Amino acid sequence: MLSSTGKRLSEDDLLNHDVLVIGGGNAALCAALSAREQGASVLLLESAPRKWRGGNSSHTRNLRCMHREPTDVLSDAYLEEEFFEDVWRVTGGQTNEELARHVIRASETCTDWMKGYGVRFQPSLGGTLHLGRTNAFFLGGGKALVNTYYQAAERMGVTIVYEADAEQLVFDGSRFDHALVNINGSLRKISARAVVVASGGFESNQAWLEEAWGEVSRNFLIRGTRFNQGKVLRSLIDNGAKVIGDPTQGHAVAIDARAPKYDGGIVTRVDCVSLGIVVNREGKRFYDEGEDFWPKRYAIWGRLIAKQPGQIGYSITDAKAQGRFMPSVFPAEKADTLEELAVKLDLPVATLLETVETFNAAVQPGTFDHSVLDDCRTQGITPEKTHWAQRIDQPPFYGYPLRTGITFTYLGGEVDKKARLSMADGSQAENVFLAGEVMAGNILGQGYVAGFGMTIGTVFGRIAGEEAARHAAN
Structure with missing residues (x-):
């Protein structure tokens, strides 16, 4: 059995660690680095092969950051109250305000901490994504980010094992005792003084999706890693963890229906929804396409x-x-007439033409400006389009087929500000800490605002690693 650096590992290499980190994405890596900062010995288990390492984080681009003034990577200012209002709005108030504000305040230090490990950022982003003031973009994207973290972890002496699938956590009451981990087809018993669970949600587990959503989930696509099977989350629940979140809630976006089942990533997202109309397979509109800026909706x-x-x-x-x-990443279907486009998309021609005609007639005069919540709207139709409404009348016409793309699920374990797992009996787990998607439901009860998942993972990864190391030392 080899480590990430090619060193052959003995049984002692797997057993004698202060902190065990289960997971291989952003939150896990931040936890491992943070624990090493405190002097703890760290073993990190990544269930994926090395070439697929990084989980959903490898598909990301940015994280949302509070800042009081312009920085080298962010424009203007983005203060706590505005940040929290954005979170409150998208979640419909389904958030733990104390934890949300804790993450928001801590996000102010994230970019400097990340730079300390070699992460590089792009200049402030312009354009219609409206993120240059709020979100810091990684140079090279999420793959560059996780590669940089892995290199830093190796330099600092973190032991990393790939294709190490944690099958079960074994507790002694509310204390973690050991994990049963499948490595090279052999089930190993791995102990540590403290464990950080940063293994993601259950979005890649089709049986669990069907348990939550029913048969409709068979038509879902998974934007991220195929390795988030939820095994460790299920084991936490079986061990009496206090559960938070709705299993049907998660980060679910509209992506190109031609995307692969897994790992399509961010390039499969379709970002033109606010610039036109969206119809179902019957050719009918069903929601306001101009409700708010795209990163918030x-x-x-x-x-x-x-x-x-x-x-x-x-x-x-x-x-x-x-x-x-x-x-x-896939080209739109293109046609010179709406009739031709309907045929290409296999939509009922007459219904689509009627939908577009009704929409066009409802568009009111206004000044189109996609950088603000403009006054281009409809009147007298259901659903209304409240901003950026323009007549669809200038050929050629374009169409993208859309499917539900699941990024991550919100069901997880309840935690406190120190990332400690809460148990269903009201106690706190003695040596179990959570970070990333497996606890994001504490803050994201529903909805999503761009870049916030990476913020939660970074902040709670750092907290979990530090607290796990502190527990191990004591």
């Missing part, structure tokens, strides 16, 4: 699509929208 569209017949939708735009959004 894109994550509702996965659930909306999931509720439509066949769990599919279609984004329809015309020539006026071209060049105003980041295109999907």
Whole structure:
């Protein structure tokens, strides 16, 4: 059995550690680095092969940061109250305010801490994503981020084992005793003084998705890693962890229906929804496409699509929208007439034409400006389009088929500000700490705002690693 550096590992290499970190993405890596900062010996188990390491984090681009003034990577200022209001709005108030504000305040130090490990950032982002003031973008994206963290972890002496699938956690009351881990087909018993669980949600487990959603989930696509099977989450629940979150809630966006089942990543997202209309397979609109800026509303569209017949939708735009959004990796269907586009998308021609005609007639005069909540709206139709409404009348016409793309689920374990796991009997787990998707449901009861998952993972990863190391030392 080899470590990440090629060193052959003995049984002692697997057993004699202060902190065991289960997971291989952003939160796990932040925990491992933070624990090493405190002098703890750390073993990190990544269930994926080395080439697929990093979990969902490898598909990310940015994290959302509070800041009081312009920085080298963020413009203007983004203060606590505005940040929290954004979180409150998208979650509909389903958030633990104390934990949310704790993350928001701690996010102010994230970019400097990350830079200390070699992470590099792009200059402040412009354009219609409206993120240059709020979100810091990693140079090279999430893959570069996790690669940088892995290199730092190796330099600092973290023992990393790939294809190490934690099957079960064994507790002694509310104390973690050991994990049963499948490594190279052999089940190993691995103990540590403290454990950080940062193994993600259950979004790649089709049986669990069906348990939550029913058969409609068979039409869902998984934007991220295929390795988030939820085994450790299930084991936490079996050991009496206090559960938080709704299993049907998660980060679910509208992605290109032609994307692969797993690991399509961010390039499969369709960002032109606010610039046109979205119809279901019957050719009918079903929601306000211009409700709010895309980074605050894109994550509702996965659930909306999931509720439509066949769990599919279609984004329809015309020539006026071209060049105003980041295109999907797949080219749009293109046609000179709406009739031709309907045929290409297998939509009922007469219904689509009626939908577009009704929409066009309802568009009111206004000044189009995609950088603000403009006054271009409809009147007299249901659903209304409240911003960026323009007639769809300038050929060529374009269409993207849409499916529900699950990024991560919100069901998890309840934690406190020190990332300690709460037990269902009201006690705190003695030596169990959570970070990342497996505890994000404490803060994200529903909805999503761009970059916040990485913020939660970074902040709670650092907290969990530090607290686990402190427990191990004592």
